[in-house]
Amino acid sequence: MDPETRELRALEAEVAALQRECSMLSKPWRKTSGARKSFKKFPQSDSEGWESLEDLKSQLGHLKSELSFLSKLTGINIRSYSKTEDITNNEVTDNDTKKILQRHRISGNCNMVTFQLEFQVLEIETKEKLSSVITDLNIIMEPTEYSELSEFASRAEEKRDLLMFFQSLHFFVEWYEYRKNTLEHFKEKYPDIVYLSEGTCSRCMEIRSARQPGFELVIVWRIQIDEEGKVFPKLDLLTKVPERALELDKNRVIETAPLSFRRLLGVLGIEAALDSLIKLLCVEND
Incomplete structure (x- = not known):
């Protein structure tokens, strides 16, 4: 076999491998019609449509570009x-x-x-x-510390649903990054008030009152994946207050704080609700 033929066969094998990888990435994202139409233009067998070595190299470059695009699109x-x-x-x-x-x-x-x-x-x-x-x-x-993903993987295996797996994994990672960046933002903005007990990957944000020692609020931020693979955030408010404060709370403000926080989330959204909570309870009055 001459050198050019060997190079041709090697390029054909690489093209076939790239086609399979592009196919695996494009299947879970059927709405990306532009990418799918572009991918469909390429020959789908090892030998179909290759007129020359240069033509094969050109198609190989297109496939690598396509794979890079799909990777960026899906994460x-x-x-x-x-x-x-x-x-x-x-x-x-x-x-x-x-x-x-x-x-x-x-x-x-x-x-x-x-x-x-x-x-x-x-x-x-x-x-x-x-x-x-x-x-x-x-x-x-x-x-393996992402317990939500462990449970989700078991459900995906049981359902044998690759589409759900790839889509849910993509959105889980997006929410994870958003949670991480948001909690780090508040830690930097209020360094003497906000504490992240688990570090930068924390799921909990502790807010310690600057006016009332012993008064602490804990935001527990989970990322949940339901039975259908839908990914969504779930934030809960926990209170840690002295017994004396509970006795003096005749209007049950502390007791109803978790429900009030959920309503605040619905009205303001995550970042604005957290910021309002910190300012309302923990920032010194001028």
Whole structure:
């Protein structure tokens, strides 16, 4: 085999691998029609449409650009991908039935969360139709301190739902980054009042009164994923006050504070509600 042919075969293999990675990223984001239309223009087999070595190199550059775009769009970076197939043919009455069992392995990351996926897809092809179904899914994610993600991964495995997995992971990471940046902002803005007991990745923000020693509010900010994969924040207010303060609270302001905080969130939003709470309770009067 001459050097040019070897280079051609190597480029074809790289193009095929990039096509698979682009396909894996584009499937969960069907609304990105521009990217999908662009991707569909590329040949879908190792040898289809390649007229020359330069043409192949050009298409390879386009695919790399497409993969980079999809990674930026979704926040998901595919580091490795592999697929194997087992094909069987069976006679069913007068029809030929082809069964293809595909075994996929993917590793990648979405910001600080790394994942490994192993799943099987069974394709059944007859003269009338082609159907496919995921028959097995195994998900491993690190780091493991995100309890919400651990529970979600178990549900995704049970449902064998890759679309839900990728979409929910993307939005979880977005909310995680927003929570981290928001809590750090308030720590910098009110360094003597706001405390993050778990550091920069804290889920709790403690607000200690500058006027009333022993009076403390704790904001617990969770990121929840429901049964359908929807990701949303859940903020709760806890109070830590001296017994004497509770006895003197005839209007039950402290007791009803958690409910009042939820209403405040609904009216002002997260950042404005937190800022108002700090200013109202903990900033010294001029």
